[in-house]
Amino acid sequence: MIFAKDCLLLATYNQDNILSIKNNMDYNFGEIEKRWQKYWEENKTFKTPDDLTNPNKCYILDMFPYPSGAGLHVGHPEGYTATDIFSRYKRMKGFNVLHPMGWDAFGLPAEQYAIQTGTHPSIITNKNCDTFRRQIKELGLSYDWDREINTTDPKYFKWTQWIFLRLYNTWFDDKLQKGRPVSELPVPENITSLGDKEVRKYVDSKRLAYYDNAQVWWCPHCRIVCANEEVLTDGSHEKCGNRVEKKNLKQWMLRIPLYAERLLKGIDNLDWPEGIKDMQRNWIGRSTGAEVDFQIEGMEGKITVFTTRPDTLFGATYMVIAPEHNLCKRLTTFDNKAGVEEYLMAATLKSDLDRTDLAKDKTGVFTGSYAINPVNNKRIPVWVADYVLTAYGTGAIMAVPAHDTRDFEFAQKFDLPIVCIQDPDVAETEQRERILAGEECWTEDGKYINSSDKDTGIDINGLNKEAGIAQIISWLGNKGIGKSRINYKLRDWLFSRQRYWGEPFPVIHWEDGEVTLLDDNELPLMLPELEKYLPGESGESPLSNSTEWLLVTDSKGRKGRRETNTMPQWAGSCWYYLRFIDPLNDELIFDKEKEKYWMPVDLYIGGAEHAVLHLLYSRFWHKVLFDLGIVSTDEPYQRLFNQGMILAFAYETQAGAKVSVDLVEEREGKYFHTETGEQLRQIVAKMSKSLKNVVNPDDVTKKYGADSLRLYEMFMGPLDVTKPWDEKGVKGVFGFLGRAYRFLSEKDNLFDGPEDPEVLKGLHHLIKKAGSDIEHLRFNTAISAMMIFINLATKKGKVTLTTAETFVKVLSPFAPHMAEELWNLLGNVKTLAYEPWPAYNEEFLKEETFNYPVSFNGKMRFTIELPVSMSREEIIKIVLEDERTKKWLGGSAPSNIIVVPGRIINIVVKN
RNA sequence: GCCCGGAUGGCGGAAUUGGUAGACGCGCUGGUCUCAAACACCAGUGGCAGCAAUGCUGUGCCGGUUCGAUCCCGGCUCCGGGUACCA
Incomplete structure (x- = not known):
């Protein structure tokens, strides 16, 4: 019956589709996914709406990745798929959705590569970004790519520097518990009387950012200073494993403890996991x-x-x-x-x-x-x-x-x-x-x-x-x-690194000891091109090698030297969520109206490893910006969720030695070393290069498609728990998608007319369950509900076109490529990304009868089907007359009968 | 040591947070299709006993509260994460 629509479809859609209709018995995910990714890109389907009048907005954010040379691993798509499902669902619910992606691209690996090869870090960084972007696009994630940001882009770090100027020019008014511009700082008379130099000293002692000698951990191997949190408990450097030592260096520090009380109190009203809130409270340590x-x-x-x-x-x-x-x-x-x-x-x-x-x-x-x-x-x-x-x-x-x-x-x-x-x-x-x-x-x-x-x-x-x-x-x-x-335990934040590949401080140290900052209109201060990226011997950053950039002279001939430290990686990630709101704005950090509309972030998902530092630093900056009237909310992230780590199988000998995966073979469910023949234990461990158990999403996508990868990542278990990757599990969801596709793409399975009541009930149950599960980020059980529905529909053999369309809508946030394809095959020409999420009808879910479990002293013995409306008295009467009851009573009289309507019947017998 | 999580079939997990434990998926077993395999489809699948009906048993261990406990309380064991003398 959908032939007429098919004709329309053939007329309006591209040539590829004709092929797919002819061969629609097969679930050809490769072709389907490519086609819809192209469609979304060409039509800018996921462009963020400009209209700020819709009162329903939803800002859904992922912790943006550091684009490492290794590319994506299957841990990345876990959080990304979760936010994608949530975003697609919210769009269908009529929300304006802001769902962006970008790159936290400053970092040590690119710099080390530059030291070794002499290539500029931006070259390798951009290459890595390209790989990440390609991989992410192949997962069908609905980001608004027009808003992509990169922390190493001067158009971005101009504003990171701009915020630093604000921090420098702010003091904390303890009485008002609020940051204020230093221009408003009252200077006591006994200080003003001592002259300008003393006043300057006084003001400097109040700024949120200050420059001072600090005893820092120094890694002789990397020739860099490490933050306390980078030094492991055994005294080695987190990044390279070598011993660190103590050293005194001039450093930029931020007075985060002044905000300790505000940071502590702010935690209470956040919709965050209690464990993370506790960790932040303990870190602040009041x-x-x-x-x-x-x-x-x-x-x-x-x-x-x-x-x-x-x-x-x-x-x-x-x-x-x-x-x-x-x-x-x-x-x-x-x-x-x-x-x-x-x-x-x-x-x-x-x-x-x-x-x-x-x-x-x-x-x-x-x-x-x-x-x-x-x-x-x-x-x-x-x-x-x-x-x-x-x-x-x-x-x-x-x-x-x-x-x-x-x-x-x-x-x-x-x-x-x-x-x-x-x-x-x-x-x-x-x-x-x-x-x-x-x-x-x-x-x-x-x-x-x-x-x-x-x-x-x-x-x-x-x-x-x-x-x-x-x-x-x-x-x-x-x-x-x-x-x-x-x-408070919370200490001043060491905010500088002796590296090249970071945001330069917009600071000049003059020969007379004065320190000045650049004006807003002199930003961004760019990084100079260097021939060598090796740090200076004394611990100075590689920037000290660039004399042309380094040395400055003012209009009066006074000589100065630029700050050679750069900012830590936290800087860019501290405020990126704000730039996504208005990423192309060259005049302002962001438009005030847009900020007011989109903030706060409604859902923020990322790894628990950032539970304290990133989130605390970010909240600190945000509060300063709030005090200065730059942002409209006191807290940046309203709802936070941490995805669990994805582990992989690994193998070890009886003695406990780990064996690389490529040296393991499986025979009859047991594992053996290919060289020694020793039987090995299968264990679950973090993915690592040395164990060769890293799973690359590209391989999975090639074999089963992006929809299967997405579905499996969500089906593995609850989002917040640690779980092992098992390729066999991908096969399971792949099978489900194939069954669903074959069933729904076959015209003979679809009919017009009234739907079977059982199918109708199943469908509406699914709509209700999927909606509530998505809201609560319980994707594993939502997928299970879809499987149950498809099992039912296949058993019935036929469903109405409306049922098919409704199911496809429910499926679409999870497996968007296949859903778009089916939506198209069912005769629709436009994307279903903005189709309204189906409503469920409570009427269809109502049960006439309930299959009561009858237990004796708490042990279930048999079930009895009774009308839902039946009264307690009637139920007792019928149950007592039942032959099976008599059997289990064995002649003795029940001492108590408990009836919970719609739940259970329990007969108590005293021996 | 302290803090926070957790322990459910061969495996990942489910259970409306006190009401039929094991949904859904994997794996396994048997069958259909095939020359054969893969794919697909159908059936079975916690353990023990039994041809079966069925019975007993079962959510890390011991105890408690309750008509009824995977869920609440007390005491242990093990595993994971965080932290490192925070006065």
């Missing part, structure tokens, strides 16, 4: 406590400590300062000088590995000096130990060995006094006595003891923890030697 000043015996000055437990001051029997503490030298007495110096020397040479290894065995050395415990005026020794970190708190602690395990270990080792000040009344008698005697550490709460002093007039004995803390803080405050304080 803790409340107090700062307490300790006088030093026989010396001017004081040691300030940060403690979360000021209430335990009476138990503080010694102090520890970090090796890097600035009072360290002064506190060391003549007798102890040799020992301390030796210890300090050892500490600076220590890598993280040493520190971690030695963690089990605490080290430290006595300075010879004593401090005075303010609550009881007792002399307590001051020690130096590397278990105290200079970067956290004040770099000094008061040690309360009775109630802190680290302090306890240290005190035991060095035989320092342990005074219990909290009675562990909940502990067992024997344990309690040990604790009271200072033989065991107690970190739980308890009633204070030994916590009063007549001379200082303080007494917290008998109080609980909360009251004790409050009283001590108020006592410290009155004395002017302490106050409550909130401390």
